[in-house]
Amino acid sequence: MSRFPFPRYPNGWFQVAYSDEIAPGDVARLSYFGKELVAFRGESGELRVLDAYCPHLGAHLAVGGKVEGDTLRCPFHGWRFDGQGQCVEVPYAKRIPPKSSTPCWPVVERNGLVLVWHHAEGKAPQWEIPTLPEYQNEAWTDYTRLRWKIRSHNQEMAENAVDRAHFHYVHGTLEVPESKVEIDGPYLRMVQKSKLGTPRGPIEGQIASTNYGMGFGHTRFTGIVETLLIGCVAPIDDEYLDVRFSFTVKKLGNADVMRGVGKALIADIEKQMGEDMPIWENKRYIAKPLLCDADGPVPAFRRWCSQFYTWPEGSAPAATEAAA
Numbered sequence: 355m356s357r358f359p360f361p362r363y364p365n366g367w368f369q370v371a372y373s374d375e376i377a378p379g380d381v382a383r384l385s386y387f388g389k390e391l392v393a394f395r396g397e398s399g400e401l402r403v404l405d406a407y408c409p410h411l412g413a414h415l416a417v418g419g420k421v422e423g424d425t426l427r428c429p430f431h432g433w434r435f436d437g438q439g440q441c442v443e444v445p446y447a448k449r450i451p452p453k454s455s456t457p458c459w460p461v462v463e464r465n466g467l468v469l470v471w472h473h474a475e476g477k478a479p480q481w482e483i484p485t486l487p488e489y490q491n492e493a494w495t496d497y498t499r500l501r502w503k504i505r506s507h508n509q510e511m512a513e514n515a516v517d518r519a520h521f522h523y524v525h526g527t528l529e530v531p532e533s534k535v536e537i538d539g540p541y542l543r544m545v546q547k548s549k550l551g552t553p554r555g556p557i558e559g560q561i562a563s564t565n566y567g568m569g570f571g572h573t574r575f576t577g578i579v580e581t582l583l584i585g586c587v588a589p590i591d592d593e594y595l596d597v598r599f600s601f602t603v604k605k606l607g608n609a610d611v612m613r614g615v616g617k618a619l620i621a622d623i624e625k626q627m628g629e630d631m632p633i634w635e636n637k638r639y640i641a642k643p644l645l646c647d648a649d650g651p652v653p654a655f656r657r658w659c660s661q662f663y664t665w666p667e668g669s670a671p672a673a674t675e676a677a678a
């Protein structure tokens with residue numbers, strides 16, 4: 355029995371690598387959505403993602419597969435596949451058998467991240483991942499990258515943001531932060547005012563985040579130091595999530611002070627993740643939660659999430675609290 359009364363793999367964009375991890379000619383093995391995938395970067399620089407098992411006799415294309423031009427050669431019998439997963443050569447046969455292909459995944463590279471589009475029914479991408487002005491901008495630092503493997507579900511982790519009360523009880527923030535949530539199709543925007551402690555006393559800060567489906571979101575912290583956090587959560591299998599946070603900090607005035615404050619903010623988020631993890635990994639999902647008047651907009655958040663699921667035949671979303 356699944357721990358969650360909704361599909362394990364939501365539809366959307368999910369980060370599976372960083373661009374700089376896969377150079378031209380490289381082949382990478384990826385495990386996401388309960389599947390084995392192969393990513394390869396052709397010599398022209400184009401990055402492609404295919405289902406990993408060769409349709410001939412099942413070799414794993416990422417284990418010994420070789421890039422040739424913009425194609426990938428299987429290590430087992432040398433069949434060669436193009437970026438769409440179509441077989442373009444069987445070196446020892448006169449004819450390529452019909453329907454010789456392996457499924458191909460929509461992929462984008464944005465802001466130094468590699469994202470693939472997952473859709474349970476194979477539908478084309480329904481929204482785009484934005485290009486963020488902070489990336490590769492002289493005025494901003496290179497990414498600080500953090501990564502976790504967490505036994506949870508995308509929806510459960512994301513719910514954290516609208517769960518106001520936990521900030522005090524789990525993270526020890528002094529006040530329960532007030533936040534404004536705005537839902538717009540696949541986008542969920544949130545603005546939160548917060549008091550940030552500094553050596554010069556508390557400063558009013560603002561945290562503004564936008565989620566693009568359940569796999570990709572960015573958060574801008576303003577106040578003492580400007581920081582951008584790109585948060586990506588990709589389901590690996592029925593149990594685990596692959597979580598990558600990429601931070602960039604604006605280079606302002608005194609570089610040492612800026613770096614110190616930026617580091618403190620990143621350390622604080624890493625600490626918060628450590629505090630949330632044991633809760634996420636061991637909790638269960640309550641479809642009809644017992645909410646009180648000071649809880650955040652949990653029902654609205656859950657309705658937003660429900661659009662990213664393809665429900666298997668016969669499993670009605672009414673089983674969740676969509677009506678709440």
Ligand code: FES
Pocket residue numbers: 408409410411412413428429430431432433
């Ligand atoms: S298994 Fe790939 S070519 Fe035979």
Ligand SMILES: [Fe+2]
Pocket residue numbers: 514520524525626630
């Ligand atoms: Fe949290």
